[in-house]
Amino acid sequence: MSVLTKAIVADYAVVSAIESKQLVNRAIKIHNLSPVAAAAMGRTLTMAALMGKEFKNKEDYLTVVINGGGPLGKITVCADGDGHVKGDIENPVAETLVKEDGHLDVGGAVGRDGTLTVIKDIGLKQPYVGTSKLVSGEIAQDFAYYFAESEQQPCGVALGVGLNSKRCTSAGGVWVQIMPNCPEELLSQIETVMYAMDEMSYQFKGSTAEEVIRRFFGRFGVTVTESVEVSYKCNCNKRKIDRVVRSLGRDEAFEIAEERGCVEVCCHFCGKKYVYDKEALGKLFK
Numbered sequence: 001m002s003v004l005t006k007a008i009v010a011d012y013a014v015v016s017a018i019e020s021k022q023l024v025n026r027a028i029k030i031h032n033l034s035p036v037a038a039a040a041m042g043r044t045l046t047m048a049a050l051m052g053k054e055f056k057n058k059e060d061y062l063t064v065v066i067n068g069g070g071p072l073g074k075i076t077v078c079a080d081g082d083g084h085v086k087g088d089i090e091n092p093v094a095e096t097l098v099k100e101d102g103h104l105d106v107g108g109a110v111g112r113d114g115t116l117t118v119i120k121d122i123g124l125k126q127p128y129v130g131t132s133k134l135v136s137g138e139i140a141q142d143f144a145y146y147f148a149e150s151e152q153q154p155c156g157v158a159l160g161v162g163l164n165s166k167r168c169t170s171a172g173g174v175w176v177q178i179m180p181n182c183p184e185e186l187l188s189q190i191e192t193v194m195y196a197m198d199e200m201s202y203q204f205k206g207s208t209a210e211e212v213i214r215r216f217f218g219r220f221g222v223t224v225t226e227s228v229e230v231s232y233k234c235n236c237n238k239r240k241i242d243r244v245v246r247s248l249g250r251d252e253a254f255e256i257a258e259e260r261g262c263v264e265v266c267c268h269f270c271g272k273k274y275v276y277d278k279e280a281l282g283k284l285f286k
């Protein structure tokens, strides 16, 4: 179980945090992620979970696409307003390289020559789409830059995924949003704490999201406003996959079934397989 906690700090900042080890381990299992892929996707899933909590309705939906031109390829992560996230990555087995300081080279694997795009669907005619350039490929900095550039919102983002070979041992993220009327002096104090938010995987080792918030911001006065569970859950279903198969067209679908015995569609986000034999195709294209 991953728990997300939201709090008001010193009346002028909204801080949300999530302990996300379980989300990351679920992603590792589904996608058979290499360590660097687990770090990149884990950080993105963690941030998407925090962003999903901002929605007013359960059905509201966001998609984050990070396309940095590196060996990991495109990372796609989705979150809804009901505490669910899911993700997909183009090259889950990308080689893991380590930097001189001993940290995984996430920026090198994601790449820095590309964009971070956020698509928010809150039931309006058109979804909101915002894009910014990647600054480091390390994900947290890229999100902070995105919020500043695309949504004109000053904030701090810290994300971390700790790994022991192919398991996530701890993971989490903190997102600090400063309210527009925050007094200058308080702002600079909060910023000092934000700059010191580092080694997040260590911070979340054995600690809840609330404990991490209090560790960093306790001295300013913390009022917890809510704590909710977040889980890795896919919203694929037979109806959606039916549409995919129909889009192949009758002839193509039956041709595949003739060759391979059936049409098999595997969901990119959860790995669930949908199988259509000739009888099922007959019904579908009736």
Ligand SMILES: [Zn+2]
Residues within 6 Å of the ligand: 234, 235, 236, 267, 268, 269, 270, 271, 272
């Ligand atoms: Zn699925």
